[in-house]
Amino acid sequence: MSDKILLLNGRVFDGVSDQVRRQDVLVIGNRIAAVGVADVGDADIRRVDLGGRLLMPGLIDGHVHICGTELPIINATSSHWSYLSAFAFRQMERRLMSGFTSLRDMGGANVGIARALREGLVTGPRLFYSGKLLSQTGGHGDARPRDNDIAVVLGNCCSGSDKFAWVVDGVSAVRRAVREELRLGAHQIKIMASGGILSPTDPLHSLQFSESEIRAAVEEATNHGTYVSAHCHPAGAIRRCAEYGVRVIEHATMLDEAAAEAMVANGTYAMPTLALLGVLMREGRQMGLDDANMEKLHLVVSRAHDSLRLLRRHNIPAGFGTDLFGKAHGNEGSEFTQRLPVDRPLDILRSATAVNADILKRSQDLGHVAPGALADLIIVEGDPLEDIAIMENPDNIALVMLDGVIVKDRGIAMPGEHLPRPKFWQASAGTGF
Numbered sequence: 001m002s003d004k005i006l007l008l009n010g011r012v013f014d015g016v017s018d019q020v021r022r023q024d025v026l027v028i029g030n031r032i033a034a035v036g037v038a039d040v041g042d043a044d045i046r047r048v049d050l051g052g053r054l055l056m057p058g059l060i061d062g063h064v065h066i067c068g069t070e071l072p073i074i075n076a077t078s079s080h081w082s083y084l085s086a087f088a089f090r091q092m093e094r095r096l097m098s099g100f101t102s103l104r105d106m107g108g109a110n111v112g113i114a115r116a117l118r119e120g121l122v123t124g125p126r127l128f129y130s131g132k133l134l135s136q137t138g139g140h141g142d143a144r145p146r147d148n149d150i151a152v153v154l155g156n157c158c159s160g161s162d163k164f165a166w167v168v169d170g171v172s173a174v175r176r177a178v179r180e181e182l183r184l185g186a187h188q189i190k191i192m193a194s195g196g197i198l199s200p201t202d203p204l205h206s207l208q209f210s211e212s213e214i215r216a217a218v219e220e221a222t223n224h225g226t227y228v229s230a231h232c233h234p235a236g237a238i239r240r241c242a243e244y245g246v247r248v249i250e251h252a253t254m255l256d257e258a259a260a261e262a263m264v265a266n267g268t269y270a271m272p273t274l275a276l277l278g279v280l281m282r283e284g285r286q287m288g289l290d291d292a293n294m295e296k297l298h299l300v301v302s303r304a305h306d307s308l309r310l311l312r313r314h315n316i317p318a319g320f321g322t323d324l325f326g327k328a329h330g331n332e333g334s335e336f337t338q339r340l341p342v343d344r345p346l347d348i349l350r351s352a353t354a355v356n357a358d359i360l361k362r363s364q365d366l367g368h369v370a371p372g373a374l375a376d377l378i379i380v381e382g383d384p385l386e387d388i389a390i391m392e393n394p395d396n397i398a399l400v401m402l403d404g405v406i407v408k409d410r411g412i413a414m415p416g417e418h419l420p421r422p423k424f425w426q427a428s429a430g431t432g433f
């Protein structure tokens with residue numbers, strides 16, 4: 001079969017432009033060969049008529065935990081890898097069918113899952129993993145309940161069985177953990193630099209890791225050619241991380257002017273994650289959050305939209321992340337609508353495509369409909385630039401192309417035939433990176 005596909009009659013959102021244009025897109029192999037081409041009548045080209053539907057770059061979720069099976073987090077971190085992997089594989093399939101062709105995992109997913117993807121044992125989006133994140137003792141990644149007498153052994157909480165976090169203190173321990181994750185192929189290093197909502201013993205406003213520890217992590221990651229991303233809620237944590245060379249601030253929910261200025265001065269990115277907040281407000285109690293967790297949640301929620309507003313006012317590039325855990329998985333689409341009090345639909349779609357690609361340092365390949373980019377594309381029913389709520393429902397993602405291969409098709413490319421078919425699940429899409 002020809003490896004040339006001409007996607008005809010689409011309305012193209014290219015990931016950046018505020019103009020949606022009627023253009024044809026030619027895919028050869030796994031890359032976009034041309035945009036806006038005239039059909040030259042080449043008999044060797046397979047033609048797919050999009051009938052005026054929206055064609056856009058495959059979505060990128062910039063903050064996921066595909067191994068995040070359950071809450072409280074200690075139950076997930078101490079579960080067996082065989083279960084965590086099965087859960088992750090299911091999440092990856094589901095996200096790909098929802099139009100997400102890349103995932104940036106911020107704690108949990110690792111080299112084994114990436115290998116399974118690369119070898120075609122399982123199917124899913126491109127995976128950019130952090131391996132195990134780094135937390136100080138008693139920090140946001142230390143999952144031990146306050147009254148629980150579990151030792152930290154060799155940097156792992158829970159007697160050496162923690163799948164999500166290194167619990168490390170001191171510069172040399174931090175360096176060793178970073179180097180180990182880089183050895184295991186981590187695409188970025190994740191550190192916990194402030195208190196968090198779901199952790200059991202850390203005040204939300206606590207500043208975590210010392211300056212020398214953060215700078216050591218940044219030095220190691222930079223020497224390797226990558227970067228550090230830091231979980232931060234309070235403005236004080238955001239400001240110092242930006243100053244110490246952290247490249248991406250995860251959540252960034254309680255920004256103030258001084259922190260925003262520090263981000264601008266240092267070229268720091270933000271990765272807002274609102275979906276989880278909405279789900280926890282609705283269902284947090286049933287998910288097991290205690291009074292202290294709920295209090296922290298309310299504080300964060302009271303500031304999150306103002307913080308996003310401040311990011312936009314300062315033109316700080318803001319990505320798109322969901323950060324869902326446990327039973328909250330499945331609510332990823334709400335990230336699109338949770339941003340509406342602040343963002344235009346165009347801003348939200350840019351965040352989920354071109355901005356996230358930039359955060360991944362893969363702007364040349366991902367998040368753009370442009371000649372030379374990888375052919376990760378989706379076709380959407382309706383006009384999300386008018387009504388972003390369309391993106392909440394995965395059924396509106398009519399077609400998904402990953403690496404030049406159509407992996408989901410609701411009767412567009414092959415009328416009367418719907419993907420995924422059983423054959424698809426055996427095919428390797430070669431996406432283990």
Ligand SMILES: [Zn+2]
Pocket residue numbers: 063064065106323
């Ligand atoms: Zn997270």
